[in-house]
Amino acid sequence: MTRNPERRTALVDAAIEVLAREGARGLTFRAVDAQAGVPAGTASNYFASRDDLFTQAGSRIHVRMTPAPAAVDEAMRPAPSRELVAELMRWLVRRMTEERTGYLALLELRLEATRRPALRAELDRAVRSALEENVRFHLDAGLPGDADTVLVLYLAMTGLLVEHFTLPGVLSGTALDDLVEKVVARIVPAE
Known part of the structure; x- marks a missing residue:
């Protein structure tokens, strides 16, 4: 997995935006990449699976709130x-x-x-x-x-x-x- 904490945080924040707008079914690596404005495939380099992305969004959301x-x-x-x-x-x-x-x-x-x-x-x-x-x-x-x-x-x-x-x-x-x-x-x- 790629290690860049700032980019990881930006991707998780993008995932939160996608969740709010499109729901859980809309949370894909492609949608996160588009929301974050990064090249396609970036999110998949940072998260092992959609489960990992969901879990990290769950952790991050409380920090934001x-x-x-x-x-x-x-x-x-x-x-x-x-x-x-x-x-x-x-x-x-x-x-x-x-x-x-x-x-x-x-x-x-x-x-x-x-x-x-x-x-x-x-x-x-x-x-x-x-x-x-x-x-x-x-x-x-x-x-x-x-x-x-x-x-x-x-x-x-x-x-x-x-x-x-x-x-x-x-x-x-x-x-x-x-x-x-x-x-x-x-x-x-x-x-």
Whole structure:
């Protein structure tokens, strides 16, 4: 396999774009090469198989969707409260909306993981790790609620984002920020 980390990252990012636009069936080496603007055959020099490409896209997508530490520090300046949790969830929705391509690709990868054991293992690892980190972050920051609060918030926000991206007409009568506020008010205990 060819070793050029920058090109590999560019190819994986191109794969994420292809996944979001064309779905898992459209993810071919040829489509990745075209999206990345590289000569035909380049992706096949970097990835042993489509399974490898899917798995690396599964790893990379979480890197793309993770906020910069400085942005997290800035977001955490207010005192821990239910309102801060609501603001963090609104921030999450804004980030996912801005990274729409990545979120749609993640949905495609989740579906494809039901058929690809290596991809399922990678997504299980990455999502479980992110959830555990979110629980630690929430508790260490002194935000209201416990580990179960974070789990239920995760499940609720995931559902909200799936509806928003896949069937936006279902939620068309209510602003996303208002929905986030309702979710947080029902899940996060009052101080």
